[in-house]
Amino acid sequence: MNFDLKSLCQKKIAVLGFGTEGKAVCEFLVKQGIINLTICDQNEKLNRSSFTNLKFKLGKNYLEDLIEFDLVFRSPGIKYFSPEIQAAVQKGVEISSSTKLFFQLCPCQIIGVTGSKGKGTTSSLIYSILKENGQDVYLGGNIGRSPLEFLDQLTSNSIVILELSSFQLQDLDHSPQIAAVLDIFPEHLDYHQNFEEYLTAKQQIARLQTKAGYLIMDQNSPYQQAFVTLFPAQKVLFDSRKTTALAKYQFPLRGKHQLKNFQAVLEVIKLFKVEEGVIQRALANFKSLPHRLEFVREHQDVKYYNDSYATTPEASIAALQSFTEPLILILGGSDKGTSFEELSKAIINQPNLKSIILIGQTADKLEKVILQYYSKRSSKCHSGLSRIYHPRLRDDKSKIKIKKGARDMQEILEQARQEAQPGDVILLSPACASFGMFQNASDRGEQFKRLIQAL
The missing domain is CATH 3.90.190.20 (Mur ligase, C-terminal domain)
Incomplete structure (x- = not known):
């Protein structure tokens, strides 16, 4: 943890979007005594009762004049390449996010999971198995819980699993120590300019890994070369076509795609030397996530x-x-x-x-x-x-x-x-x-x- 939170007290800060991540940023900063905050949201009827001491800028023009701020926290649903944010970038305004702030402050190992489908279930499986193994483990990110909510509970021995969307990865300036990349296919093209921009956002999960990190991926992925040849981390490639070794597990979820993602899970937990009995117990108690098969x-x-x-x-x-x-x-x-x-x-x-x-x-x-x-x-x-x-x-x-x-x-x-x-x-x-x-x-x-x- 080499980020000085006190330096934020001198800055004029905007929080864009007041959903799950925007609220988490505000709550976290206010706890640190940082109150020079303006909440910017398009909802004119936003409930302000939780933050009566903060400023609000609401309505359809909520993204105007971002250049007036020193630091802007962007919620994932607001496009990084929107004209308003890019105009602020050009003027030297720092653009951050709940995820970026967490990476700057996290004192422990982070396991990041991304892909176009299954990243929530995969993250949850890793969490369940490591929890069953007795680790001090936490789950957050795109799955619906900002990791800032549990930051003060972490120690150097903790492990954090983050489900990371392309929206969260796009302007991230850190990579997790362990990165699992699942299947990638064109998605969110109403948000991203094109598939190339979407793929580039996904690559952020591994781009800033070190040689001590691990990148886990299916060797049959058509985008494998876009990751394994560009970044320095140790490569752990599995073969999704070879599934005979999975027969010994009582896997509770339907679908070949779930089995493929389970192979990524197994590669992650091998790094923690988890015993077979622990895996079987975790699987026996695992339930599919809401709204995912x-x-x-x-x-x-x-x-x-x-x-x-x-x-x-x-x-x-x-x-x-x-x-x-x-x-x-x-x-x-x-x-x-x-x-x-x-x-x-x-x-x-x-x-x-x-x-x-x-x-x-x-x-x-x-x-x-x-x-x-x-x-x-x-x-x-x-x-x-x-x-x-x-x-x-x-x-x-x-x-x-x-x-x-x-x-x-x-x-x-x-x-x-x-x-x-x-x-x-x-x-x-x-x-x-x-x-x-x-x-x-x-x-x-x-x-x-x-x-x-x-x-």
């Missing part, structure tokens, strides 16, 4: 799974391929300009998929793309191989049925349940963001769970 309940011999955090086609493809039971898929949401071509291919080629409930803004777009791919495939195959049932196509119970038009989660579930029979699975895995019908992905998943629990 989360088993909700079984009702009338139908199982319900909530994968509301699957906001990309790639995530939903992984979920789709995690089931062998007859499947009803709830798909769709708000449109981020995403291509659904690969998802359409996966849908047509999934033999157990019997019905799709299309929802939200992307319902018509998804229907069109799926039918287009159906037409391409059926023109190249024998007619018996075509798998879509649709009002414009002939009825066949062996084919996939498409339904849409539901206006809320109640109607969505009614449509899905109409298609379900004993032994089926109903899966919410939207492949899209949630805005429009729901407040966010958590709200979408919570509504789904509440209605199912009320059956």
